[in-house]
Amino acid sequence: MRIEHFAFNVKDPIAVAEWYCEHLGFTVKHKFSKPPHTHFLADSTDKVMIEIYNNPPDEVPDYPAMNPLTLHLAFVSDDPEADAQRLCQVGCTLVDDVRLNDGSVLLMLKDPWGFAIQLCKRGNPMV
Numbered sequence: 001m002r003i004e005h006f007a008f009n010v011k012d013p014i015a016v017a018e019w020y021c022e023h024l025g026f027t028v029k030h031k032f033s034k035p036p037h038t039h040f041l042a043d044s045t046d047k048v049m050i051e052i053y054n055n056p057p058d059e060v061p062d063y064p065a066m067n068p069l070t071l072h073l074a075f076v077s078d079d080p081e082a083d084a085q086r087l088c089q090v091g092c093t094l095v096d097d098v099r100l101n102d103g104s105v106l107l108m109l110k111d112p113w114g115f116a117i118q119l120c121k122r123g124n125p126m127v
Contacts, residue, residue, distance in 0.1 A: 005040060005049035006073070008115065009060050013037040013052045016113060023090050024075065024117075026050070064114025068095055072108065072116035080107045080119035092117070 010016045017039035020026045026041035029049060036055030042048070050073070054060065061071075077083045084094055084107045091112030098106040103123030111117055 005051045007051035013054045068108045068116030072118050074118040077119040080105045080121050
């Protein structure tokens with residue numbers, strides 16, 4: 001089996017989907033124009049998707065209050081420092097900067113809605 005998608009319940013799926021497409025390189029594969037405004041977004045490989053929706057609205061997790069190690073979405077980045085700087089200019093906040101002995105750089109950010117995203121440049125690629 002392989003992963004098709006990960007799903008995230010958010011307060012404003014339309015705005016989140018637009019931001020993720022514009023700033024993280026996702027493309028919309030399918031969306032619903034009526035509530036819960038589900039958007040299926042594919043990453044740059046076109047092999048993995050995330051699902052962004054709002055259903056039911058009262059069960060959206062408090063992402064800003066969550067420790068980013070509880071839940072985060074990790075991206076491979078050839079230049080995490082430049083990507084972090086670019087993303088912080090459009091609403092992200094840098095939360096953590098981890099440098100490992102093998103040369104790995106792991107930058108944790110919160111997106112404009114408080115959801116944790118990580119930029120990873122591994123010293124030894126994992127996949």
